[in-house]
Amino acid sequence: MVMQITRDGLIAGMAAIEGEFRDLLKTGKQAVGLLPGDYAAGQFLNPDSMNQRGLYGTSAALLALSRANPDDDRNEHITGILRYLGHREKAERRLVRGPGEKAALQARLVAEVRTAFKCADLLYALSAAPLADGRDRLSRKLVERIEIARNPSGGWPGDLARQNVDQVATAAVVRARNAAGLHTDPKDVALIREVATDPDSDLPVRVLSLLVLLELPGTVPGADDLLTEFLTQLDPSVRAESFHEFPLVNHHEEVGVPWQLYLLCCAARHNPALLTSDHRLQSLLRDILEALKTKEGYVYSYRQPRKRSTRTYGILMDTLWQVQSALAGVPLPQPPALRRGPRLRNWVQALSWTGLTAAAGLAGLSLWGWAQGEEGPLGSVGGNVAATALLAFLGFLVRRVWGR
Numbered sequence: 001m002v003m004q005i006t007r008d009g010l011i012a013g014m015a016a017i018e019g020e021f022r023d024l025l026k027t028g029k030q031a032v033g034l035l036p037g038d039y040a041a042g043q044f045l046n047p048d049s050m051n052q053r054g055l056y057g058t059s060a061a062l063l064a065l066s067r068a069n070p071d072d073d074r075n076e077h078i079t080g081i082l083r084y085l086g087h088r089e090k091a092e093r094r095l096v097r098g099p100g101e102k103a104a105l106q107a108r109l110v111a112e113v114r115t116a117f118k119c120a121d122l123l124y125a126l127s128a129a130p131l132a133d134g135r136d137r138l139s140r141k142l143v144e145r146i147e148i149a150r151n152p153s154g155g156w157p158g159d160l161a162r163q164n165v166d167q168v169a170t171a172a173v174v175r176a177r178n179a180a181g182l183h184t185d186p187k188d189v190a191l192i193r194e195v196a197t198d199p200d201s202d203l204p205v206r207v208l209s210l211l212v213l214l215e216l217p218g219t220v221p222g223a224d225d226l227l228t229e230f231l232t233q234l235d236p237s238v239r240a241e242s243f244h245e246f247p248l249v250n251h252h253e254e255v256g257v258p259w260q261l262y263l264l265c266c267a268a269r270h271n272p273a274l275l276t277s278d279h280r281l282q283s284l285l286r287d288i289l290e291a292l293k294t295k296e297g298y299v300y301s302y303r304q305p306r307k308r309s310t311r312t313y314g315i316l317m318d319t320l321w322q323v324q325s326a327l328a329g330v331p332l333p334q335p336p337a338l339r340r341g342p343r344l345r346n347w348v349q350a351l352s353w354t355g356l357t358a359a360a361g362l363a364g365l366s367l368w369g370w371a372q373g374e375e376g377p378l379g380s381v382g383g384n385v386a387a388t389a390l391l392a393f394l395g396f397l398v399r400r401v402w403g404r
């Protein structure tokens with residue numbers, strides 16, 4: 001039986017994710033050597049954290065904490081993350097030792113500023129963050145870097161130093177820019193819509209593209225049909241994501257596309273009632289909330305090693321936040337056994353009166369047969385009276401249970 005969604009369950013799941021990130025920022029191995037008050041994150045949550053910090057992990061930490069309920073501790077962490085991002089290159093250079101490490105760091109820093117997906121993740125997280133010192137300055141620098149890389153005919157590459165158009169990068173960048181309150185060029189919207197409606201395109205890319213369209217201002221023609229189509233291809237018994245490969249500098253990189261989580265966001269955006277009525281979406285949410293209670297956490301079984309990814313957990317937090325926000329105005333359903341309606345009420349009343357009428361009729365016939373001295377079923381007063389009492393009791397019980 002699929003677990004019914006409860007707001008308490010969603011809040012508990014979000015609190016678990018928030019707690020993981022707070023613990024990582026305070027005690028993770030990646031914090032060793034950072035200046036007091038600086039916070040950053042790497043690829044994995046505790047206890048698998050490494051002495052490594054990156055934009056994916058740090059952006060995920062910023063996004064997760066920004067979606068959490070505000071308090072002094074959360075605000076301190078957000079301020080510390082923004083401080084680290086503001087002087088990240090200087091902070092990282094201070095921690096390396098030897099020419100080999102310095103050369104590797106330089107290559108990594110160059111690659112990061114050229115990766116469209118890392119820039120998009122960070123801009124999206126900054127757009128969710130509360131106003132704090134350095135936030136707007138970081139956002140402006142990212143927007144400038146992204147705008148320079150846009151193709152004149154629309155779209156963005158995965159490597160911001162190239163001129164090609166990457167479908168996934170375009171969707172990720174447009175989503176981040178929209179979150180930052182920037183206008184989207186109709187050419188970019190047309191590119192994303194073309195992918196979302198193309199049955200020959202990969203499902204994960206189509207789901208992400210639909211989510212971007214739903215987050216943009218205005219309506220999305222055909223969104224109902226697209227969402228229905230995507231749901232028919234959903235297998236909630238398997239945690240699925242896709243990996244998108246793109247060229248970067250002189251090699252290739254991969255970025256995860258957790259399309260099942262994006263599909264939940266699509267439903268939250270377009271038709272929140274599906275979150276409480278569609279068994280596939282409910283199964284996805286149940287899997288997330290139950291996994292967050294376990295020691296292993298929410299991990300993809302085919303990922304090796306099976307460690308909890310900070311980026312995945314950041315997207316999880318954003319997904320639960322969107323679901324909770326969407327359900328704020330939607331009455332959560334009662335369990336099926338308690339759900340009532342006029343048709344069911346009429347049926348119960350008819351059943352109750354039928355039982356009482358049958359009991360009275362059987363009692364009358366039995367007494368008449370006994371008075372006539374007849375042998376057989378009608379003359380068996382004891383058995384008939386017992387049956388009469390049973391029917392009457394059942395009729396009374398049905399009405400009593402319904403009343404409660």
